Amino acid sequence: MSSGGKRQVVGAVRRAFAPWNDPAATPLIRYESVTKAFGDFTAVNDVSLDIYEREFFTLLGPSGCGKTTLMRMLAGFDPPTKGRVTLAGKDIAGQPPHRLPVNMMFQSYALFPHMNVRRNVGFGLEMEGVKGGELDRRVDEMLALVKLEKFAHRKPDQLSGGQRQRVALARALAKKPKVLLLDEPLGALDKKLREETQYELMDLQVKLGMTFVIVTHDQDEAMAMSDRIAIMDTGRIVQVAAPGELYEQPSCRYVASFLGDVNLLECAVVQAADGQIELAATTPGVRLRVQDDRSFARDQTVWLAVRPEKVTIAHADSVAPGAAISNQIAGKIWDVGYLGDWTTYLVEVAPDTLMRVACANLSRFVERPISWEDPVVLSFAPAAGVLLTR
Ligand code: ATP
Secondary structure, eight states: OOHHHHHHHHHHHHHTOOGGGOTTOOOSEEEEEEEEEETTEEEEEEEEEEEOTTOEEEEEOSTTSSHHHHHHHHTTSSOOSEEEEEETTEESTTSOGGGSSEEEEOTTOOOOTTSOHHHHHHHHHHHTTOOHHHHHHHHHHHHHHTTOGGGTTOOGGGSOHHHHHHHHHHHHHHTOOSEEEEESTTTTSOHHHHHHHHHHHHHHHHHHTOEEEEEESOHHHHHHHOSEEEEEETTEEEEEEOHHHHHHSOSSHHHHHHSSOOEEEEEEEEEEETTEEEEEESSTTOEEEEEOOSOOOTTOEEEEEEOGGGOEEEEGGGSOTTOSOSEEEEEEEEEEEEOSSEEEEEEEEETTEEEEEEEEOOSSOOSSOOOTTOEEEEEEOTTSSEEEOO
């Protein structure tokens, strides 16, 4: 099949997949009020979470927030201190890890240095008693899957970081577990190989019909690959949603600022009626108007979260003051970052208050580029931002 045809198949499967919206769907994995303490330190704090069969699920959060601990409980390595984790309705605690239909690929890969690639990939199968032609066939299949056929006879220290990563992946996939846990699976790869491998992983997951739970620090990777993402903070899950929903409808400032860049404008509600909210920003002189159907009290403190790419920027002398655009904020360019595809501007809108704007570089030549110190006007539509109450 051509790669275009393959993506269509993957796309069709992934587009239609949303069992978490189906009240009749039963989750494959359930964390029920799970707490994990190490001595008097609580690493995972009262987490309840459902993950569905064939889901590509990502745990995302800063270092030390409890992602690996959550995953290790699912692999059967550590029992919860409180609560329980079930897989297909059965409590994981008490089942030996090697009996669980779960495999974990570790951050460190944990390859056997004295074995070649072939033997590393086949190790788990051999332990299960698979041998002879059947073993060869399954190892060949895995090597082809991760495109390592040519390296089958090399030892791990004769491979690049990316190749070692693929060996670890092939070894984790070889037993065709129901659930594959991947801790920072693409950490050692450079940007380009990382992107390619992301798509390969997504294809593999659909092709093999497995449930993937991955841990990553990398928000772009999480956004690109996952059906849903759980954002964690100090042992708790703050929000679980599909990538687009998390980005456009964050539940709080923590999620809004963890995922991508965001401008958070602290405001007081001046008036709220018929889905139109008028706000007075703490930035002096800035009045804003946004759309939101929820009810708000007068003077309530809220934060307007506006993504940099939803703000437009223009030279101050090219914008008629108070023109039809609802939200205008004047400022001065503080910094410009040219990234090739995008240019980002940091704009000082009040002393010590910066807003970030990102503009796609759609043409190769700009008649009057915006530069350091230029007075500018930022504007955004009433529906561009989301109002946050915490
Ligand atoms: P990273 O992204 O850096 O891998 P993480 O989110 O996966 O971090 P965990 O490895 O789950 O974080 O660790 C969560 C917290 O629990 C950390 O503060 C860690 O130091 C602590 N922790 C983990 N394992 C143990 C242990 N065996 N004994 C004591 N504390 C532990």
